[in-house]
Amino acid sequence: MADAVRARRAKRVLSSRHIEDAEIMSLVEAARLSASCFNNQPWRMVFCRGGPALDSVKAALAKGNVWATRADTIIVVAAREPDDCQLSDRRNYYCFDCGLAVGQLLLRATELGIIAHPIAGYEPAKVRAALEIPEEFVIVTLVICGYLGTDDSLLSEKQKGSEAVRPERKPAGENFFLDRWGRSVA
Numbered sequence: 001m002a003d004a005v006r007a008r009r010a011k012r013v014l015s016s017r018h019i020e021d022a023e024i025m026s027l028v029e030a031a032r033l034s035a036s037c038f039n040n041q042p043w044r045m046v047f048c049r050g051g052p053a054l055d056s057v058k059a060a061l062a063k064g065n066v067w068a069t070r071a072d073t074i075i076v077v078a079a080r081e082p083d084d085c086q087l088s089d090r091r092n093y094y095c096f097d098c099g100l101a102v103g104q105l106l107l108r109a110t111e112l113g114i115i116a117h118p119i120a121g122y123e124p125a126k127v128r129a130a131l132e133i134p135e136e137f138v139i140v141t142l143v144i145c146g147y148l149g150t151d152d153s154l155l156s157e158k159q160k161g162s163e164a165v166r167p168e169r170k171p172a173g174e175n176f177f178l179d180r181w182g183r184s185v186a
Ligand SMILES: Cc1cc2nc3c(=O)[nH]c(=O)nc-3n(C[C@H](O)[C@H](O)[C@H](O)COP(=O)(O)O)c2cc1C
Pocket: 008, 009, 010, 011, 012, 064, 065, 118, 119, 120, 121, 122, 141, 166, 167
């Protein structure tokens, strides 16, 4: 687990190697076992594995995500607000719980040697139309899946840079506090 946390990367150079069904079912299981508020399990995931479904999701990608057109599989993650806890003071857990499930899926993919890269850059209306996703569901993210390749010609220069080196994180003391707000944990 610690190894997967360290090894997980949002890489963009994908090969044409096919992901087998057994690996996909292992990703499903990793997400399925995730925690959620009241065990509500608000996530819905459409695994686009080929044919017109995958093609039309690829057609909805933002320009900056052209690298993802090489994906073997794209997971479309959707959820709707009333399916999960809505508490006072703006706490609304449906996207949070999707994030937990996707997080587990990303780590399992890493263990299997699969790149699983969540993105926000796509046209939701096109994805919705292609997969007949009901209007009340928010399309929370797409997870681009494939095996690592070698041809980086679809990447921008910036993207090539972050392929080799993980984008920097803020120092722990900036976001992580000890005993009171603002006191650095580090
Ligand atoms: C919600 C979300 C949206 C993202 N959207 C995109 C995207 O549209 N295109 C892209 O190339 N990467 C996208 N990323 C990947 C991040 O850029 C990446 O996770 C971040 O730079 C840290 O790199 P690392 O995951 O390799 O450590 C997204 C990640 C998340 C969690």
